[in-house]
Amino acid sequence: MITLRLFALILISMLGLSSANAVEPNEILKDPALEQRARALSQDLRCVVCQNQSIDDSNADLARDLRVVVRARLTAGDTDKQVMDFVVARYGEFVLLKPPVNARTSLLWGGPALVLLFGAIGLVLWFRRRGSATAEGLSADEEKRLAALMDDNTPSGETDK
């Protein structure tokens, strides 16, 4: 029981580790409000070296430099938008982990809705076709066969036994 608890404790502490950020103590700003803004911005900025991590998570050298730049801009009095624009001007929209909605990204953002729409159209067409097929009813030949089967009064399940 104790070992199980210990194991759970280790697992839980590892959970905390995996979400740990890469911000080093000497980077942290004295003003907690500014630091929080810096953290929020860093989480939305892609580390262009590792490409699928934010600069807040990445230990890469360039990520560290960018974190420092973000903090320096904030300390100098930049708004959040000014900081983001500063980085985008240098590294392009690719650094934004959440791409902006504009003409170039319309397919990206509209894609899921488009797929859903096509799916819905497909479903409607499919059900319609199935509906019309049953509504057509039986042909004269089929009616005749059905009548013949109904006349034959043997319960089908029992004859096989």
Place this chain on the structure above:
Amino acid sequence: MTAKLRLSYYLPVIIVLLLAAIFWSYLGEIKDGKSIQDLPSALIDKPAPVFKLPGIETTDKGFDSAVLKGKVTLVNVWASWCAPCRIEHPRMMQLAREGVAIYGINYKDTPEAAKGFLAELGNPYKTVGADRTGKVSIDWGVYGYPETFVIDPKGRIRYRHVGPIMAQDLTDKIRPLIKALSK
């Protein structure tokens, strides 16, 4: 009814062919030496950043961005600790011999190591600016080393090359571009 049925039969085939075409085009790009990791520069056709960097040693002439005007220039970001820079270096020497004005940004290096690199392999640069903090490199949008920028006579960035410039890059891209921009 049969027309609709036919479409639904062929649709998967059409989708597969479409995807094949897309993948094929990506494959072609990879064969051409492009990588998905090569990011387009946000600075293409924009003026080069304005900065003033000190030289590798305090007695050296630094790199002032004001020199990037009047003729086609190359800006090469390098470091002595960067192995691909070492691989690329002979091409830089070659371009310098051909009369191309190359300016260096020495990224996060120590003066001794940077000087040692140039003493060993030759110095192709008109001047070198030492970017010890990496701030100027961020202004250039640099994310991998080496990186090379081609600047037109008006001081605008026209091309960026990420990674070492190889002989084929010289003949396919760098030399033709310098020639075209020099006109």
